Amino acid sequence: MQNELTHEDSTFINFRHYKFADSGSHAFRWVDIKRLRLPAESVEDRALLATLIAHEQFRDDYAGGGVQPEGLRHGPYWLSAMAPEVYESVGRETSDRILREWANQFGDAPAALAADLERAVFERLAAAERTYHLRELGEESFHDWGGVHTEFHEFVLIDRSAGQITLLVAADD
Template sequence: MVAGALTHRESMLINFANGSYQWVSVKLFDLPAGLGDEAALAALLADVHYRDSYDSREERDSVTVHGPYLLEGISVASFTPIAAADAITELRVWAGYYVQPGAELAAELEREVFARITVADARYRLADLRESAPAPFSPVGTESGVVELVLLDRGAGELALVVASDD
């Protein structure tokens, strides 16, 4: 049970709009009961919504690319578990790479990202694959880097893909 195992609910973009070119994309999927962590990650990798270059405000099937990486270089093994506190710390450091977020942006990050990290049953961090699977001509992650998390919240029946980067 992998192909078609996830149903995309919605996507949101948190644009920092502070001159940093930073943004956070959050894509939400229904997480079927009984789908294990590895199967959920495999289903995400197979989903068309994962094939996003993030080089445009429009979400579209990038066929062979995910952000700054070639899809062929990403596998379930590319993800490692991460503790909630570590994920939050990494994103807070990333968010302040250029300038600390203002109150309104901080509240939005808390509501849409940090709260999801806190309640998730399992959290996974995608490894930095810029050396092993770089996508040609990708502007994504050129300065502040890329932080990609997959959050599994079985109570809410939700898988959240969080991609934080700049362009």
């Protein structure tokens, strides 16, 4: 089924490209969004999560190397630690709260960044029929240099009406 998810496009929002009132640690935060087309046949959520994990776009360490089709890492974790069971279903309010608190942890985001986040992140969260949040897997699941992210938030958004599954990662390093 891996070939049945087709990568459509990606968006990368780098906080470094926005003017903040202070210099704080804003420059090392970003959001990476990968959108994939759902398979034509109806598949239950856990099977979709397994298909996403098997997809080459999932093999990204989010530390500058980009997608590595033969990679063994996903974010701070070994790819082998990833399974549908490590994702928990969360409501819109929970996912929205987690990401807004993360984005505004050092004060309100500049207007241009807030607008870009609203369009690329929060509107997608609101449209998703199902949202899954990657649980903390613990240091035992970290790959050899997996502790580089200060915070790592990952969501999988399933929007069957749009025919998309979205992998959304918000992190700072």
